[in-house]
Amino acid sequence: MKVIQGGVTNPKGFKATGFFAGVRKKKNDMALIFSEVPANAVGVFTKNTVKAAPVLWDQQILELKKKVQAVVVNSGNANACTGEIGKKHTEIMAEVVAECLNLKKQEVLVSSTGVIGVLLPIDKITNGIKENYSKLGYSNIDGDLAAEAIMTTDTFPKKIAIELDIDGKIVKIGGIAKGSGMIHPNMGTMLAYITTDVNISRELLDKALKESTLDSYNMISVDGDTSTNDTVIVMANGLAENKKITKENEDYIKFKEALHFVNTSLSQQIVKDGEGAGKFISVTVKGANTKEDARTLTKSVINSNLVKTAFFGEDANWGRIVCALGYTGIDFNLDKTSIYFTSDGKKIDLMRDGVPVEFDEEVAKDILKASEIEVNILLDEGNEEATAWGCDLSYDYVKINADYRT
Numbered sequence: 001m002k003v004i005q006g007g008v009t010n011p012k013g014f015k016a017t018g019f020f021a022g023v024r025k026k027k028n029d030m031a032l033i034f035s036e037v038p039a040n041a042v043g044v045f046t047k048n049t050v051k052a053a054p055v056l057w058d059q060q061i062l063e064l065k066k067k068v069q070a071v072v073v074n075s076g077n078a079n080a081c082t083g084e085i086g087k088k089h090t091e092i093m094a095e096v097v098a099e100c101l102n103l104k105k106q107e108v109l110v111s112s113t114g115v116i117g118v119l120l121p122i123d124k125i126t127n128g129i130k131e132n133y134s135k136l137g138y139s140n141i142d143g144d145l146a147a148e149a150i151m152t153t154d155t156f157p158k159k160i161a162i163e164l165d166i167d168g169k170i171v172k173i174g175g176i177a178k179g180s181g182m183i184h185p186n187m188g189t190m191l192a193y194i195t196t197d198v199n200i201s202r203e204l205l206d207k208a209l210k211e212s213t214l215d216s217y218n219m220i221s222v223d224g225d226t227s228t229n230d231t232v233i234v235m236a237n238g239l240a241e242n243k244k245i246t247k248e249n250e251d252y253i254k255f256k257e258a259l260h261f262v263n264t265s266l267s268q269q270i271v272k273d274g275e276g277a278g279k280f281i282s283v284t285v286k287g288a289n290t291k292e293d294a295r296t297l298t299k300s301v302i303n304s305n306l307v308k309t310a311f312f313g314e315d316a317n318w319g320r321i322v323c324a325l326g327y328t329g330i331d332f333n334l335d336k337t338s339i340y341f342t343s344d345g346k347k348i349d350l351m352r353d354g355v356p357v358e359f360d361e362e363v364a365k366d367i368l369k370a371s372e373i374e375v376n377i378l379l380d381e382g383n384e385e386a387t388a389w390g391c392d393l394s395y396d397y398v399k400i401n402a403d404y405r406t
Contacts, residue, residue: 001258007159008033009143010174011197012239015136018149021128023114023121024076030128031073031146033193034101034136038067039237041109042206044213046230052080053090054110055229061106065202071109071193071233072097072129073150075178079112079120080228089120096126100133111191111231113178114152147176150191154178158269164258166251167242171198175262179270190217192232192266198255199238200245208256209234216263219295220271221302221390234259271389279311279392280372287379293330294386300324301375302390311373312392316341316364318350321375336380343370 009016013036023029043062045055061068072093079086094108101108112120136142147157158177163170179190200208209232217232238244245252272280283301288294301307304324310317318339325332335354340347346367349357367373 001162001164001261004161004163004172006140006161006174007143007147007176008174008193008195009138009140010161010163011172011195011237013037013197013237014174014195014235015138016143016146017132017135017137018145018147019128019132019135021074021132022124023074027151028145028149029074029076030125030132031149032097032129032133032136033071033146033195033235035069035195035235035237037237037239038069038107039235040200040202040205041068041233041235042202042209043109043231043233044209044217046227048228048230050081050228052078052112052229053082053086054079054112055231056087057090057094058109058111058231058233061109064106066106068107068109068235069103070097070101070107071111071235073111073113073191073193074120074125075150075152076114077112077118077120078114078116078229080116082117082119085119089122092122093125093129096129097133100130109233111229111233113150113191113229116228143174143176150176150178152178154273156273158266158273160262160265162258162262164254166198166240166245166254169240169242171240171242171255171258172196173198173258173262175266177266177270179273190227190230190232190270192217192263194232194234194259194262196234196236196259197238197240198236198245199240199242200236200252200255204245204248204252205234205236208252208259211256212260212263214295215386216260216267219299219386219388220267221299221388232263268389271391278371278394281311281375281390281392282373282387283375283377283390284385284387285377285379286385287381288332288384288386289382291384291386293381294384295388296328296330297325297377298386298388300328301377302388305393308390308393311368312394314365314368316348316350316359316361316368321377322351325377332379332381338378340376341367342374342376343367343372
């Protein structure tokens with residue numbers, strides 16, 4: 001497996017574009033991704049009880065277990081909490097794309113991201129689609145346009161492409177994502193679109209995505225808010241022409257690991273672009289009793305605002321980490337727990353077997369000045385481990401979100 005330049009247009013048969021429709025004041029605000037042949041499609045969505053209209057549409061379409069060919073996305077407006085009108089607007093978006101590309105509306109998935117509780121400017125959107133769908137292209141530039149068009153408070157587009165050998169065929173996977181604020185486990189405003197030309201059954205594609213999500217998108221946190229619009233969609237069109245993967249064999253494992261690499265990369269890019277963030281923080285728990293315990297413990301630490309602000313202040317306040325571990329309700333022996341930080345090849349022990357370790361505050365400060373910091377928590381309960389990713393919480397986060405609607 002190797003990383004290559006590009007994004008969603010790298011796999012065979014996928015086109016994309018991004019364009020301005022007028023949902024936002026200036027920047028491109030719509031993206032379109034298209035497979036020239038019908039593709040298996042699977043998705044995971046927000047766990048928020050309040051789901052935006054496009055999320056409900058996509059869930060309904062994917063439940064049919066039929067193939068799809070297009071995804072249309074608008075930024076600048078979430079189309080959430082917009083009632084029956086919002087649902088109708090979502091359907092209209094699908095209908096217009098279907099009409100332009102000679103598809104059925106059930107072959108078109110829809111996403112929206114932006115401000116909640118505002119009706120879509122549907123006429124601008126439909127006109128934008130009709131005027132720009134013909135710009136769909138196979139180049140990396142076309143894929144970049146799509147990646148840029150889905151951004152809201154993001155400061156850079158998130159993308160990745162890889163290739164690997166499966167059954168003697170070159171298989172490619174490409175992805176784009178958006179997300180900066182409202183990122184929280186169980187999916188935060190976070191959109192990701194993965195394209196691949198692998199030939200695989202829908203059932204195994206779904207299994208691979210769901211398993212990967214547990215240890216990628218669900219293990220990141222920027223601000224602890226869970227969005228109404230979170231969506232991850234994978235489309236597989238089979239044009240790599242490998243022998244179809246229908247069993248959990250070596251080919252499936254190769255693909256699953258490659259898909260997870262893509263999802264992990266996009267997840268980490270989202271965290272690194274956290275609103276106002278200056279530090280990328282990874283938290284690893286080792287020695288947990290179960291995998292779920294390890295995930296819960298890491299996420300509790302990475303979600304703690306007190307922990308986040310301590311990192312922003314470059315303060316080695318490890319007591320906040322212990323506190324975050326404790327309020328999960330998971331049993332662990334504090335007397336056999338150790339904590340240390342690492343960054344740029346440097347290490348500092350903070351607690352060993354439940355006892356504070358005397359450390360040089362200046363050394364700690366030096367480690368915490370780094371842009372990427374690893375928090376390591378060693379338990380003595382079992383053999384399971386997990387890693388979660390997050391960022392610090394700064395003054396700029398408040399400024400960005402105080403002014404979001406303006």
